[in-house]
Amino acid sequence: MDQNILISTSYRFQPLPEDQLESLRFHIEQKGLELNIKGLFLLSTEGFNSTWAGLESNNLEFKAFLQKTLSGEPLVFLDSWYNKEPFRILRVKIRKEIVTLGRPDLVPWELELKKEESHLNPEEWQDWLKNKKVHLIDTRNDYEVEIGTFKQALNLNIKDFQEFPEKV
Template identity: 40%
Template sequence: MSVYYITTFYHFFPLKAQGKEAEQVKEELKKLAVEFSIHGLIITGSEGFNATISAMSSENLQAFKEALMKHFHIQIKTFKDSTSHIKPFRRFSVKIREEIVTTGIPGRVPEEFKNFHLSPEEWDQVIKKENDYVMIDTRNWYEYKLGTFRGALNPNIEKFTDFPEYFEKQNIPKDKKIMIFCTGGIRCEKGILELQDKGYEKVYQLDGGILNYLKEKPNEEFLGECFVFDNRVAVDQNLNPSQKYKLCPHCGQPGEIKIHCKRCDSEALLCESCLQLDWKKDTCSKNCAYQYSQNPLKKGKKQERPSV
């Protein structure tokens, strides 16, 4: 069985200062990816990099990290590594975005010398020893649903740009200690800036997010699994690919309820909402759903996913 070596990282730095346009950076990243047979997604633009990538060997992954840092003259502090038997990505791609994580405030990036990061150990110390704080999960509702920190508030948002509005409504006193976290830390980097703009000075983020926490502290204050943005769907407490969730074939949300397709007899894991829909609940794919709705008595083969 193949093993894939995966890492998630981000780094804020002004690419423009290196005299590089986004298109040029994209080509340079592609070249590096080919050199080390890297798959995955890197989001870039004027703000820096935000990425999850995979390699077929740990040596290749390590060599890519070093080549990337050397090429762009940067030092990336935290790489969140994991391994998987599931192929996380089919190919390599670079997306150019105004913001490397979408908040609606492009150009507003954290300053390196200011540190509002708590290590997993410091994070746990606050949870164990302090009472006067608010902990908020800055991720979306479907990420929260799979797992979160003990005692964390759920903003129940669709996307991160809804977070400031949610926060406003909570009327949290300005001097309250606020602890925020996300998957790998990048959403919180910008989240802190927004909360500071609103006058909150004691806002801290979990350094490296849940992925970094689980690496050091499996089965402690984080409960459940952590949603990730690739084919693994989620990782468990030991950063292994989820055994529990697969992407629901109808809507792309995490699915966990096993069904037998009435068209092709294969198994699929559906999400709760698709399970409520007549034409989806008995089928394993969009194609089977369509064929089944046309002719419920006729069986057919499972449609193979086209390889990209």
Template identity: 30%
Template sequence: MSILNISAYRFVGLDDLPVLRERVLAQCLALALKGTILLAPEGINLFLAGPRDAVDAFMAWLHQDARFAGLQGKESFSDGVPFKRMRVRLKKEIITLRQPTIRPEGGRAPAVDAATLKRWLDQGRDDEGREIVLLDTRNAYETDVGMFPQAVDYRMGSFTELPAALATDQARYADKTVVSYCTGGIRCEKAVLHMQDIGMQRVYQLEGGILKYFEDVDGAHWRGGCFVFDERGAVDKALSPASHDSFAPLEAPTGSAA
């Protein structure tokens, strides 16, 4: 597989969006990359595909801007480019939650890495002996492709539904360690900031999301694949393209909520 697919995001204040959009788009087109990049006052969210040298050249160019220095992406490979065109879009939020009091560009949410979460799941508790609750922050059609079977799944149609779901269900998480997860980290980071905002304690995001978890610990404890927002449709635990139909339908998890 000769095409590198990369996804990355960073919450960082941006105040030159129209100019930045034109510069980013021109660089992507010059390198013949395809994909989608979202720019908003709160940061950048990108999904790009192309030959390794072209993707690396773009990331090196992006790193010259101090706001994006050191930005690292999650990588996977495919035989073809899973995007039809190159788009750079300006948005109000790089991931829409509609909670204006949350300012993720002001500081990162606490996180656990893949190895730590695997260890907690192996032993059935966190390192201080507390019960673990996994919270899937993705939409229902994504969780149908794959998820941690024991996770809370609110069967959401949109990420914007999460605050209302949590508002009526906080007792579930009392005195427990909560780890939220999503595809690449962006939704679960914002989710944790919201959970902190409403007074929830011991809440963490899964660093790098499902894709990094697959990369680092081979998807231990995970069932199914991971939905991705491009023409691949989904990837398996080896981060190889996989059809939705290649995964058996998942039963409703025991931790689900209507």
């Protein structure tokens, strides 16, 4: 039977102690299974990256669990709806990186700017594109760029995001 399924994504670059990753993996997986959550959750010493889906009430409970379990600042969730389960199973994996760059010298949370320094509202964004010397780089793969891109964006012609560091 088709139902309205809430799909959520969240990620954060934050230090997660290596000796706690397996415990985190276990607890996230157990809670997800209990709530019939399906999707992919990546854990690393650099943070987490996740996309999952479930019935709304279960998804909201899972979000509350993640907020408590991963602590720190409030997590940001992006949500969308679908009429079917988009995932077959829940996978919770430990990886070296949550966004594969192959650059262990980069420490993501040391690079992040304060929100007010890194966020532009739509009007500010348009002003920047129009009136400032901005170099816009499209970091998406070839297929995604083919679908659509900003006119003035530099296309790096990458097939996989792992190619990004060598292109810049």
